[in-house]
Amino acid sequence: MKNRILNILAIAFVITTIGYIMDGDVVKPTMVMRFVEFILIFGIISILTSIIYFGVNFAKRSFIKA
Template sequence: MKKALLNIFALSSILTTIGYIMDGDTNVPSMVLRFTEFFLMLGMVFLFMSFFYFGSVFIKRSFRKLRS
């Protein structure tokens, strides 16, 4: 589980960085606001990816228990 969380975090940080670079909004002069936006987006992407990954693993295990 620790390796899965680390992989999800790495993938979400890559996706967040790409999304933040490709963002077409005007630059905000406050550096604190930039970091806040980045880390909040990183947290949201991480939570969504974790929810779907662990949810699908749970459903897959539940179906395997039903079949046996």
Template structure:
């Protein structure tokens, strides 16, 4: 795994954990459902963060060539 992907995954995990701690919804008694929600949110945050990061870096590289 590339270092950039690992860094984005770490940032996403931290953001997801903070979001779950700050969440004010009542907790679901099912542990399996909690893990499913956590990993799905981790995936969503990872995809959004990586799309923003790689999109911005690609645009920045194109502007540097000009």
């Protein structure tokens, strides 16, 4: 279980980094705002990735049992 969560966090970090680099917004005036934006995006991506991953695993196990 721990390994799965670490993999999800690693995937979310890579997606967030790529998305943040590709973002075309004007540069924020403070460094704190940049970190806050990155952390919030990372949180959203990791939650969405977890929901998708565990949802697919739950559906797969449910179909196997049925």
